[in-house]
Amino acid sequence: MSAVVDKFLRYVKIDTQSDEDSTTFPSTEKQKDLARLLTRELKEMGAADVRMDETYGYVYATLPSNRKEDGKKVPVLGFIAHMDTSPAVSGKNVKPRIVENYEGGDIVLNEEQQIVLPAEENPELSDYVGKSLIVTDGTTLLGADDKAGVAEIMTMAQTLLAHPEIEHGTIRIAFTPDEEVGCGVDHFDVEGFQADFAYTVDGGALGELEYENFNAAGARLHVHGYSVHPGSAKNKMRNAILLAQEFQSLLPVFENPASTEMYEGFYHPDRITGSVESAQVDYIIRDHSRELFEKKKTYFREAAEFLNKKYGKEVFTLEMQDSYYNMKEKIYPENAHLIDTAVKAMEKAGVTPLISPIRGGTDGARLSFMGLPCPNLCTGGMNYHGRYEYVCIESMEKCVEIVLNIIALYTENGIG
Numbered sequence: 001m002s003a004v005v006d007k008f009l010r011y012v013k014i015d016t017q018s019d020e021d022s023t024t025f026p027s028t029e030k031q032k033d034l035a036r037l038l039t040r041e042l043k044e045m046g047a048a049d050v051r052m053d054e055t056y057g058y059v060y061a062t063l064p065s066n067r068k069e070d071g072k073k074v075p076v077l078g079f080i081a082h083m084d085t086s087p088a089v090s091g092k093n094v095k096p097r098i099v100e101n102y103e104g105g106d107i108v109l110n111e112e113q114q115i116v117l118p119a120e121e122n123p124e125l126s127d128y129v130g131k132s133l134i135v136t137d138g139t140t141l142l143g144a145d146d147k148a149g150v151a152e153i154m155t156m157a158q159t160l161l162a163h164p165e166i167e168h169g170t171i172r173i174a175f176t177p178d179e180e181v182g183c184g185v186d187h188f189d190v191e192g193f194q195a196d197f198a199y200t201v202d203g204g205a206l207g208e209l210e211y212e213n214f215n216a217a218g219a220r221l222h223v224h225g226y227s228v229h230p231g232s233a234k235n236k237m238r239n240a241i242l243l244a245q246e247f248q249s250l251l252p253v254f255e256n257p258a259s260t261e262m263y264e265g266f267y268h269p270d271r272i273t274g275s276v277e278s279a280q281v282d283y284i285i286r287d288h289s290r291e292l293f294e295k296k297k298t299y300f301r302e303a304a305e306f307l308n309k310k311y312g313k314e315v316f317t318l319e320m321q322d323s324y325y326n327m328k329e330k331i332y333p334e335n336a337h338l339i340d341t342a343v344k345a346m347e348k349a350g351v352t353p354l355i356s357p358i359r360g361g362t363d364g365a366r367l368s369f370m371g372l373p374c375p376n377l378c379t380g381g382m383n384y385h386g387r388y389e390y391v392c393i394e395s396m397e398k399c400v401e402i403v404l405n406i407i408a409l410y411t412e413n414g415i416g
């Protein structure tokens with residue numbers, strides 16, 4: 001069994017599900033079980049400065065440079081993966097199974113409960129005929145998101161430490177908790193990490209390379225109604241439900257998630273509660289373009305102001321907050337080498353790069369704005385956050401190769 005598979009199978013058996021309702025950090029203590037194991041393994045393989053943050057659960061380590069000084073500027077490179085799994089589906093008692101030499105067609109995950117991974121709804125399965133897949137038993141998620149990334153970084157570290165003849169600059173490694181609940185970098189020690197740049201290893205299919213994500217804001221619309229008995233409401237009642245509906249009707253009709261793709265942004269009412277007296281609508285606002293993002297927020301505010309004027313009072317109040325920004329701003333132009341190098345590293349491994357905009361955010365996006373430019377690399381995992389999650393073994397092995405190629409390219413060429 002290859003090293004990356006051996007590690008992956010060990011890590012997915014540890015339940016590290018995070019919890020979006022928790023008020024602690026990390027959101028679940030059990031994430032530290034994997035943190036402790038990774039700390040021990042890093043020490044055993046001879047990594048330097050291995051440190052587990054006992055309070056917050058982060059793991060940090062260094063692979064010191066072994067280059068002979070030649071005046072060339074080789075950057076300090078970081079690789080980051082998250083340890084937690086999605087709250088959407090249980091990550092307890094994960095029973096991974098290897099499907100060797102997949103022949104195509106449906107994959108029966110669980111004979112007893114008749115749970116099947118259907119080929120018809122997963123046409124990309126046909127790309128894996130002849131390859132080996134790791135699947136679930138249909139009762140839990142797999143945890144390839146992001147334990148595939150963790151296993152790939154650990155395998156890279158083990159390879160470099162076991163082969164001192166492979167020259168490289170300083171490599172930093174970090175494993176983070178709580179990515180799935182949006183808090184993965186809340187307590188990340190960017191200063192202590194001391195990397196010039198980093199990659200998160202948290203993408204999907206082999207070849208995926210991501211450096212563009214949404215600009216994102218959350219808006220809470222408070223609607224203040226006026227409740228009167230419906231029988232005597234004429235010219236008195238202001239129904240907050242109808243006001244909320246009126247507000248929504250002012251927003252551009254096709255700028256919603258169901259009508260947009262690629263670089264198109266949207267307004268999305270995500271949650272509504274209320275009655276005649278008062279209502280509350282939670283929106284998210286997204287756009288890849290910073291300019292259009294700012295325009296969307298302005299339009300949203302103006303819609304509320306317009307209706308306040310129409311009714312002659314504050315029927316709408318608004319709380320709006322930016323959540324994260326498009327990391328492209330921090331990659332292009334000055335750090336474009338991060339993408340060029342990753343593309344070359346993939347091509348060198350015989351992998352076709354698949355670059356597409358993320359319609360969401362990543363921890364790397366937030367890190368990029370904390371001073372650590374950080375695009376996202378593939379892991380080989382598919383169907384994240386569900387019981388149909390699987391990972392291709394050959395893809396995981398290629399991902400290790402890609403990471404090693406990135407290191408080799410920076411060692412050879414320095415920056416740019």
Ligand SMILES: [Zn+2]
Nearest residue numbers: 145146179202
């Ligand atoms: Zn992930």
